[in-house]
Amino acid sequence: MSEPIDFWFDFSSPYGYLMSERIDDLAARFGRKVRWHPILLGVVFKATASAPLTLQHPAKAAYALRDFERSARFLGVPCRRPTRFPLPTQNAARAYYWLHGQDCALARRFAHATYRALFVDDRDISAPAVVLEIAANLGVDRERLEAALQSPEIKDRLKEEVDNALRIGLFGSPHVIIDGEAFFGADRLPQIERWLETGGF
Amino acid sequence: MSEPIDFWFDFSSPYGYLMSERIDDLAARFGRKVRWHPILLGVVFKATASAPLTLQHPAKAAYALRDFERSARFLGVPCRRPTRFPLPTQNAARAYYWLHGQDCALARRFAHATYRALFVDDRDISAPAVVLEIAANLGVDRERLEAALQSPEIKDRLKEEVDNALRIGLFGSPHVIIDGEAFFGADRLPQIERWLETGGF
Numbered sequence: 001m002s003e004p005i006d007f008w009f010d011f012s013s014p015y016g017y018l019m020s021e022r023i024d025d026l027a028a029r030f031g032r033k034v035r036w037h038p039i040l041l042g043v044v045f046k047a048t049a050s051a052p053l054t055l056q057h058p059a060k061a062a063y064a065l066r067d068f069e070r071s072a073r074f075l076g077v078p079c080r081r082p083t084r085f086p087l088p089t090q091n092a093a094r095a096y097y098w099l100h101g102q103d104c105a106l107a108r109r110f111a112h113a114t115y116r117a118l119f120v121d122d123r124d125i126s127a128p129a130v131v132l133e134i135a136a137n138l139g140v141d142r143e144r145l146e147a148a149l150q151s152p153e154i155k156d157r158l159k160e161e162v163d164n165a166l167r168i169g170l171f172g173s174p175h176v177i178i179d180g181e182a183f184f185g186a187d188r189l190p191q192i193e194r195w196l197e198t199g200g201f
Numbered sequence: 202m203s204e205p206i207d208f209w210f211d212f213s214s215p216y217g218y219l220m221s222e223r224i225d226d227l228a229a230r231f232g233r234k235v236r237w238h239p240i241l242l243g244v245v246f247k248a249t250a251s252a253p254l255t256l257q258h259p260a261k262a263a264y265a266l267r268d269f270e271r272s273a274r275f276l277g278v279p280c281r282r283p284t285r286f287p288l289p290t291q292n293a294a295r296a297y298y299w300l301h302g303q304d305c306a307l308a309r310r311f312a313h314a315t316y317r318a319l320f321v322d323d324r325d326i327s328a329p330a331v332v333l334e335i336a337a338n339l340g341v342d343r344e345r346l347e348a349a350l351q352s353p354e355i356k357d358r359l360k361e362e363v364d365n366a367l368r369i370g371l372f373g374s375p376h377v378i379i380d381g382e383a384f385f386g387a388d389r390l391p392q393i394e395r396w397l398e399t400g401g402f
Contacts (some may be wrong), residue, residue, distance in 0.1 A: 027335075048261060049257075049258055052259075057250055059370040060249060060370045062370065067385070070402075072402055074395065074402065075392070081359070169260040169263065170260070171261045171264070182267075188388070190275070190391065191271065191275050197295070200277065
């Protein structure tokens with residue numbers, strides 16, 4: 001029962017942001033670690049014939065925006081509707097994997113800072129300059145990161161993670177996988193808690 | 202704060218079934234009544250360019266089936282995967298509205314019996330004979346109901362409810378509306394509870 005939990009998300013996913021603010025603490029209560037996997041929802045949506053919440057039918061899109069803000073209040077997570085949404089997140093995801101190769105804890109701090117930049121401070125995290133600034137604020141060497149974002153190794157690493165996501169049947173964000181059991185959506189937090197508590201139900 | 206809550210659902214909706222087993226008791230704890238509105242998801246899906254869970258991408262469909270059964274266990278609601286799914290529910294919905302015109306409490310018992318026939322006893326509730334049998338077991342005159350299912354008044358009543366559902370922006374089942382606030386999905390039960398408790402958050 002000590003295998004790490006896997007947390008799959010896109011940096012532009014509102015419910016992924018909510019999950020990111022809760023999953024580590026929840027897992028820690030049961031002695032579990034969490035592996036974070038930023039991916040690109042655009043690729044996943046193309047493969048699974050889906051679309052971002054706000055580009056679906058107007059009634060669904062309107063509900064989703066309202067529900068996201070209500071769900072954030074319900075969980076006590078600060079949030080604000082981003083001006084630009086959805087937006088591409090390959091720079092943020094590549095930065096995450098490069099940082100992770102050097103310092104897991106730093107990568108985790110970068111992930112939190114990136115999510116909060118988008119969903120609290122309304123920053124355009126698709127811009128390389130914004131990603132570099134977020135990292136620099138955490139003490140990262142801006143020039144080394146800027147070079148890394150263009151490196152084939154890091155591009156391949158992200159591609160590999162997205163391929164893995166599709167291979168294991170992901171179709172949205174967030175997905176949390178515990179001992180092979182998949183939970184989709186921040187609204188599955190209560191089920192995740194009971195699963196960790198009981199070892200499955 | 203004493204306005205009734207509205208509960209919109211399709212008799213073939215798994216998460217609608219889960220909601221149906223919890224919403225009345227939850228509302229009653231806060232002194233609220235619930236108005237039930239069976240509708241036809243097929244019409245709603247056509248209008249909102251959506252599809253039943255099991256006819257979506259295979260990864261999504263597989264997850265949905267597993268998640269439904271896990272969510273039922275999580276809530277302590279008995280369930281079994283129906284052999285025939287999805288299935289048309291206009292006979293069940295029409296029977297509900299006809300019964301409701303005569304005896305609200307009887308209509309509620311019929312709705313519970315119909316949902317359980319599908320999701321516990323694996324009956325084909327699309328068949329008029331099954332709907333009539335469920336009603337007859339509750340003391341309803343089978344011949345009067347059989348005639349009513351074909352009456353223009355009852356057909357119009359259901360059509361009107363479906364039109365209303367589209368008008369207020371429904372896109373799936375279940376939807377619960379409390380004082381104008383929409384909650385989609387059985388997984389919103391905790392938010393519904395807090396909303397009733399606090400009058401909004």
